[in-house]
Amino acid sequence: MQRESIFRKFWNWLWNSNSILSWVVSFLLAFLIVRFIFYPVIGLLLGSSIPLVVIESGSMEHFASFDKWYEAQQEDYAKIGITEEQVQKWNFRSGLNKGDIAIIKGRDFSKIKVGDVIVFRPPEQKKAIIHRVVEVNAQQGYIATKGDANIGQLSVERKIRPEQLEGIAVLRIPFIGWIKLALVQGIQVIKQPQGI
Structure with a gap:
């Protein structure tokens, strides 16, 4: 229950805060998701190490x-x-x-x-x-x-x-x-x- 509450607070802060820190964290998360999830999955689907x-x-x-x-x-x-x-x-x-x-x-x-x-x-x-x-x-x-x-x-x-x-x-x-x-x-x- 407490983890869920912490996650919700973090998620709310990430999407609704206009602080510079929330923008930096959002940018880093987007980069990590693209680099380590999206890019490898696309590469796997297309059969290329450089998709x-x-x-x-x-x-x-x-x-x-x-x-x-x-x-x-x-x-x-x-x-x-x-x-x-x-x-x-x-x-x-x-x-x-x-x-x-x-x-x-x-x-x-x-x-x-x-x-x-x-x-x-x-x-x-x-x-x-x-x-x-x-x-x-x-x-x-x-x-x-x-x-x-x-x-x-x-x-x-x-x-x-x-x-x-x-x-x-x-x-x-x-x-x-x-x-x-x-x-x-x-x-x-x-x-x-x-x-x-």
Whole structure:
């Protein structure tokens, strides 16, 4: 009985108090629930250790209409045998914008195809990369990717092996990732030494 009363008082304070402390506790509880319950459950359901990815750079953005973007990329794609007709059928053919969240589903490496947007972990790098598959080499067991806005490829995306694959992007949620980006950038500003 007494525990129930303490819990009710705490719950009432958490939801109805306007104190700074109640806001801080609410924020911490929300973070813990998302990080240790929601995120792992979503990962389990989607079969990916990274079920949600915030787009942190402009490497997948299309800064113009599809026609203008394709005109700028056409030469690179032609070199590897990708036609405009193929590109027109791709998922996320208008790219992914900084601040978007991509929902990532686990996918068997052998089922990856040109045009898929995948998440992979480069060797010896902390952060995963989300880029579009531009080559599948089944015989040699690798795939290659390229950021939609990039001219050319990064060295780490030329031969991606099965163990590096985290999953495939299946859904885009626009703008919501800006919350994380703003928090991370704010923390970085605080950490940097201030000088004259």
